[in-house]
Amino acid sequence: MLVKVFGSTVYGIKATKITVEVNVGQGSKYLLVGLPDNAVKESQLRIETAFKNNDLKMPRMGIIVNMAPADIKKEGSAYDLTIAAGILAASSQISDEQLDKFLIMGELSLDGSLQPIKGALPIAIQALRDGFKGMVLPMQNAREAAMVKDMEVYGITHINELVFFFNGGDAIPRVIVDPRSEFENNQESWDIDFSDVKGQENIKRAMEIAAAGGHNIILIGPPGAGKTMLAKRLPTILPPLNLHEALETTKIHSVAGKLSENASLVAHRPFRSPHHTISDVALVGGGNNPQPGEISLAHNGVLFLDELPEFKRTVLEVLRQPLEERRVTISRAKFTVDYPASFMLVASMNPCPCGYFNHPEKECVCVPGTVQKYLSKISGPLLDRIDIHIEVTPVAFEELSSVRETERSEKVRERVIEARKVQENRYEEIPGMFANSQMTNPMIKQYCDISPAGQLLLKNAMNKLNLSARAYDRILKVARTIADLGASEEVKIEHLAEAIQYRSLDREQWN
Numbered sequence: 001m002l003v004k005v006f007g008s009t010v011y012g013i014k015a016t017k018i019t020v021e022v023n024v025g026q027g028s029k030y031l032l033v034g035l036p037d038n039a040v041k042e043s044q045l046r047i048e049t050a051f052k053n054n055d056l057k058m059p060r061m062g063i064i065v066n067m068a069p070a071d072i073k074k075e076g077s078a079y080d081l082t083i084a085a086g087i088l089a090a091s092s093q094i095s096d097e098q099l100d101k102f103l104i105m106g107e108l109s110l111d112g113s114l115q116p117i118k119g120a121l122p123i124a125i126q127a128l129r130d131g132f133k134g135m136v137l138p139m140q141n142a143r144e145a146a147m148v149k150d151m152e153v154y155g156i157t158h159i160n161e162l163v164f165f166f167n168g169g170d171a172i173p174r175v176i177v178d179p180r181s182e183f184e185n186n187q188e189s190w191d192i193d194f195s196d197v198k199g200q201e202n203i204k205r206a207m208e209i210a211a212a213g214g215h216n217i218i219l220i221g222p223p224g225a226g227k228t229m230l231a232k233r234l235p236t237i238l239p240p241l242n243l244h245e246a247l248e249t250t251k252i253h254s255v256a257g258k259l260s261e262n263a264s265l266v267a268h269r270p271f272r273s274p275h276h277t278i279s280d281v282a283l284v285g286g287g288n289n290p291q292p293g294e295i296s297l298a299h300n301g302v303l304f305l306d307e308l309p310e311f312k313r314t315v316l317e318v319l320r321q322p323l324e325e326r327r328v329t330i331s332r333a334k335f336t337v338d339y340p341a342s343f344m345l346v347a348s349m350n351p352c353p354c355g356y357f358n359h360p361e362k363e364c365v366c367v368p369g370t371v372q373k374y375l376s377k378i379s380g381p382l383l384d385r386i387d388i389h390i391e392v393t394p395v396a397f398e399e400l401s402s403v404r405e406t407e408r409s410e411k412v413r414e415r416v417i418e419a420r421k422v423q424e425n426r427y428e429e430i431p432g433m434f435a436n437s438q439m440t441n442p443m444i445k446q447y448c449d450i451s452p453a454g455q456l457l458l459k460n461a462m463n464k465l466n467l468s469a470r471a472y473d474r475i476l477k478v479a480r481t482i483a484d485l486g487a488s489e490e491v492k493i494e495h496l497a498e499a500i501q502y503r504s505l506d507r508e509q510w511n
Contacts, residue, residue: 001025003089003096006103007082008126009074010119012290012337013251015126017103019068020079022086027062032083034067036074043077043108047084050112050159059091073334075289078117081106081136085162094166101133104162112159116140118257121250124148134174136162140261142175144254147247147265179265183246186267194233194409199399200226206390206502208412211237212419213481214435216323216345216385218308220504221392222355222362227348230392231304234346235269236409238302239417245300248340252299256292270301272343276310284318286330290337295322298343308347309377316382319345323385326432345386349378360393375505380470387437387474389504419484436481441473448476450491457493461500475499 007018030044051058065083067074082104089096105123107115120141125148127135134152135145142155153175156162165172194204203219207230210217219227241249246265253259253266274283274294285293295303305311322328326342351357352371357364364371383389420435426447427433439447450458458475461467467475476491479499483491 001090001092003086003099005082005086005089005099006132007079007105008103008119008123009072010122010255011072011335012339013122013255013292015119015123016072017126017130018072018074018079018082020082020086021064021066021068022083022090023062023064023066024059024087024090025062025064028060030063030065032065032067034065034070034074035072036067036079037076039077040067040074040079043080043083046077046080046108046110047087049110050084050108053110054112054158054160056088056093056159056163057091059087063087063090076118077107077115078105080108081114081159081162084108084159085166088163089166094163095168096166098166102136103127103130103132103134104136106136106138106156108159114138114140114157114159116261119255120144121147121247121254124151124153125251127151136165143177143262143264144250144259146175146177147179147250177264180243183243183265183267186264190236190268190409192233193236194412195406197226197229197233198402198406199395200230200392203230203390203392204407204412206388207234208237208416209478209481209485209502210234210344210346210388211412212416212485213387213423213478214344214437215387215478215481216347216437217388217390218347218349218383218386218505219390219392220349220351222350222359222394225392225394227392228304228306231302231306231346231348232271232273233409234302234344235271237412237416238269238344239413239420241267241269241300249300252292252296252340256297258297268301270298271304272298272301273304273306276305276307278311278315280312280315280318283315284322284328284330284341285337285339286332290330290335292339293328295319295328295341295343296339299340301343303343303345305345305347308349309374313377313379317379320381320385347386351391358391383505384470387478388502390502391504415485418487419481422484422487436477436484439477439480444473444476448480448491450476450479450496451493454491454493454496457496458500465500465503467500467503471503475503478502 002023005020008015009018048058085104088094105117116138121144124145128148128151136154139155139157142153146153154172155175249266272294283293322341328339328341330337352366352374354365356362357371423435479491479495482495482498
């Protein structure tokens, strides 16, 4: 008897329907075809043992399982339940009447219980497009898949529940989730706040400007000055995710297996902080079984690189293309996949190996030339993509011990949201454009027109501070954001003057 059961495979962050054809007939061999990997081939042992431990019969006949389309590699253990359902239906142990209306996925344990799978959300989205009535999958993934409206999702914990479900026995309750209400309820919950940071008002101002314009920022300062503390609080002042961004972010984390059990939509902007020993592939994605890298996991959020010069040069250089295009293309001999990678880069570094170059109190003990050698680990093209460079100085004891209330993230976020609205209106006719940091040279000329007095100020600053040529456009972009925060139509001299302060690494003392 021949039956067809349906599963899915995830390619990039998109799913593709897989038809599992099971034929039970003459012979005695079990054959699995359709380009399965070792994990799929091992499903025979898991299925056979699960059947035996639950009084289900493994047919002692020839079983041929074909996974179509045969030119797509099938990977992982998520097809266990799909194949098991096909064998049960082909051997008349369950009814095949409703089998073609449901997509079935899950990993079987030897006792028949189910383990969670990766990518349940993109699989559910594609299943709806393919016209399936519903899905049967592990209970741990049910809430995630149920975020797709009009898709009936049934979560099960054991293979016996699958048998009852298709034989019309004990009813399995449908999992229903209201993603919008859960998403909105979780958005305001933060464990950290900008008010936790004592002092550093000028750095907070720079972070606010970076958040308002989507600018990449690098913090330079001695150990213990608060660089990491400030960076971790940046997501609390960014505009909240909208439903589309939350869905896209959740899809990426689902494919990577980063969602917790019974998870719903990702409500907060991601904050990823990889260690400096990270490899190129772990950062941008890829591998034998393609997976999203850290830059994609930081999509719609923040990628924080602590101690930037300690990262390998090759790792830093692979960031250049994603920072410009806001997506990364992984090309190999056998596959090409695209992952979104629209993130804010926040980097921190010590000014020198000992950490005390330009320190107001402690003396730098590095030998001559060490500072330049240390900074040269960061290439010019990468620095060219970082709009704001700001020095972080140590906080005085009086400020640390102060009980004065400082501004909370909520107040800062309100100003950032207003500035982003101005930018959305400005760029509404340009697809994919949402912030000043994305402006091209023609846009800079159009939207950053400055007066003759402003041109003179910028010229004097370039000459006196020995700012590099790449600083010119960056200063204008940042000045445009400062003007937006001040609800100003034009870029004024005071906006330019403030923007000039945020180019520390271009000044003569660093060069």
